[in-house]
Amino acid sequence: MGSDRGPGAVVAGLVLSAAQLPDASFLLHGDSAILSPLLARHPDLSSRVTLRHTDRVVTMSDKPSQVMRSGQGTSMWSCIDAVKNGEATVAVSCGNTGALMAVSMIRLRKLPGVNRPAIACMWPSRNPGGFNVMLDVGADIKAEAADLLQYAAMGASYARNGLKLARPRVGLLNVGTEEHKGRAELKEANDQLAAAAEAGGYEYIGFVEGGDLPSDRVDVIVTDGFTGNIALKTAEGTAKLISDFMREAFNAGILSKFAALLALNSLKRLQRRMDPRRVNGGIFLGLNGTVIKSHGSADETGVAAAITLAYQLSSAGFLERLAARVASTGRAGQDVAAEVGADGAEAKSTE
Amino acid sequence: MGSDRGPGAVVAGLVLSAAQLPDASFLLHGDSAILSPLLARHPDLSSRVTLRHTDRVVTMSDKPSQVMRSGQGTSMWSCIDAVKNGEATVAVSCGNTGALMAVSMIRLRKLPGVNRPAIACMWPSRNPGGFNVMLDVGADIKAEAADLLQYAAMGASYARNGLKLARPRVGLLNVGTEEHKGRAELKEANDQLAAAAEAGGYEYIGFVEGGDLPSDRVDVIVTDGFTGNIALKTAEGTAKLISDFMREAFNAGILSKFAALLALNSLKRLQRRMDPRRVNGGIFLGLNGTVIKSHGSADETGVAAAITLAYQLSSAGFLERLAARVASTGRAGQDVAAEVGADGAEAKSTE
Numbered sequence A, B: 001m002g003s004d005r006g007p008g009a010v011v012a013g014l015v016l017s018a019a020q021l022p023d024a025s026f027l028l029h030g031d032s033a034i035l036s037p038l039l040a041r042h043p044d045l046s047s048r049v050t051l052r053h054t055d056r057v058v059t060m061s062d063k064p065s066q067v068m069r070s071g072q073g074t075s076m077w078s079c080i081d082a083v084k085n086g087e088a089t090v091a092v093s094c095g096n097t098g099a100l101m102a103v104s105m106i107r108l109r110k111l112p113g114v115n116r117p118a119i120a121c122m123w124p125s126r127n128p129g130g131f132n133v134m135l136d137v138g139a140d141i142k143a144e145a146a147d148l149l150q151y152a153a154m155g156a157s158y159a160r161n162g163l164k165l166a167r168p169r170v171g172l173l174n175v176g177t178e179e180h181k182g183r184a185e186l187k188e189a190n191d192q193l194a195a196a197a198e199a200g201g202y203e204y205i206g207f208v209e210g211g212d213l214p215s216d217r218v219d220v221i222v223t224d225g226f227t228g229n230i231a232l233k234t235a236e237g238t239a240k241l242i243s244d245f246m247r248e249a250f251n252a253g254i255l256s257k258f259a260a261l262l263a264l265n266s267l268k269r270l271q272r273r274m275d276p277r278r279v280n281g282g283i284f285l286g287l288n289g290t291v292i293k294s295h296g297s298a299d300e301t302g303v304a305a306a307i308t309l310a311y312q313l314s315s316a317g318f319l320e321r322l323a324a325r326v327a328s329t330g331r332a333g334q335d336v337a338a339e340v341g342a343d344g345a346e347a348k349s350t351e
Helices: A007-020 A032-040 A064-070 A075-084 A097-108 A145-162 A184-195 A225-251 A254-262 A264-274 A300-315 A318-350 B007-020 B032-040 B064-070 B075-084 B097-108 B145-162 B184-195 B225-251 B254-262 B264-274 B300-315 B318-349
Strands: A026-030 A049-053 A090-093 A118-124 A131-135 A169-173 A203-208 A220-222 A282-285 A290-293 B026-030 B049-053 B090-093 B118-124 B131-135 B169-173 B203-208 B220-222 B282-285 B290-293
Touching (some): A007 A026, A007 A032, A026 A032, A049 A075, A075 A090, A118 A145, A131 A145, A169 A184, A184 A203, A225 B225, A290 A300, B007 B026, B026 B032, B064 B097, B075 B090, B075 B290, B118 B145, B145 B300, B184 B203
Parallel strands (some): A026 A049, A131 A220, A169 A203, A169 A220, B090 B290, B131 B220, B169 B220
Antiparallel strands (some): A118 A282, B118 B282, B282 B290
């Protein structure tokens, strides 16, 4: 209900993905007065789609804290509760990100051992699969070393299950690749991520820079939610600027327009590679349930991509695998932290 | 001497800018055995270029802390000292950024009232001038509210003198535009920047997001050096990725290649708008002297652009204007901080 394009785009995406995923079934949450007529056009899906009527809607301008207190009875709340109650294996929403995270946190609760949940996104890259994973892109504005360690374990688990990479390469985002660079918590995280690589099932490649986000020498980029959000929006803004400038360049003069016509296929090929709809969906990691946040402005293709990702992850038993990795990585990280602490204490006592 | 392309590119850039700036004269620092032959090809410039021989060179891999201790006798040190001694009005270098900042700090010292100097860069934008200013992009990894206030004053001063904007619009980079978003120091800075806008000669537009960096609703974007560095490198990496993908798209098949040939003018027009060489040069702000850091890989066009920027700023009496703004903005900001503090104390006492 809270999508920028309205429920029509969401239902169209559902229809599209239902055709691709013959053994998936759907719970659709929202105003039945609006949704029933949309579903009525697809009688073949009636056995696979269950409508859950709700009176209220979370809008894009609602504050997360308010929704957390009084969001009961909204389609968003109902959707998350379906996961909580075990009726659904995974939730997909195009609504207000902050509110969705707040409702997910309060209803699903954090996984044992997770301090801060994170939002992971797919990042267009030079890797064969076409994408890297970056997290956190905005669940929380800060992260301590221990949080970054959990992000590494969760991001690697996501890359294994979402990108089919056996042993993802994890990098930690910093302002330089040298070990002495960056903030104190990054140096600490650098040690912990290296020590927990075996337990987390990833290869740790050390610090990476902003220019490495699309690189093929890394698969998972770990950072705090403030930095990750700025980086994500900066990249989107840069891509939009270039695309606008390109349009203007091709619209200047008859010859350019003719060239653009001939170049149409090439330009379309480029657009496909950069198309955010292909991997629509940030994923909330670190909760007792999988929640996928589709772009608010996603069209049917985008919504279908988010649903397909949801289906793929739940088929792979993603949540259980992730929980196991978080637990073992946490132990490995704590061992390091304890050792470092002990070493530090010893060093001090001998000074 | 420390440029990625070697002294040849720097001398070629000097020759190019000398032709455009007939009343500029130059001090060139480095190994005379290498530089003399390069200069000998341009006898017409002999009266305008003075060679300062140095034996040593700062390389890209030298650590800033080492250069700070033992960098005397390098071309970089000699270049900065020329500004310190008043022989040069502005310094331009293609060398190691961290080392250049370290040497500049220790030799030129901070402007009165400045706690953390900053590096400002030009950012391709939708504004009529084609660029926005962003700072700090990497002088320091952290910034308190008072530092961000100084960045605002310095960035606005730079936009007035470098972009010819009478009253630049300043925005503070955050993960959302709502007032309650972001870290504590950002909320504090938000108040201080608003209160000091009159004294700083800028219009304060509040929080902006990563997507607003190329926007035409802002001229100067203020952030800490960690976030700014990540954003800058992320944008560069994104532009590089798109340009590589575009090249691949246009190389796929005969028709695409033919189209690319026809589209050549359009593509060149696009490239010109995004060309980093057009505004090559980060600028160090907050020191007793103006230092411009050209890209390490700048070619002659890039070096000439950095020199032209240097010339333009020194002709405008930039340093004196900036110092005056920092002083008055600092006073205005402190007044706010004091008021807020007093209010806070009062509020507490009446509880």
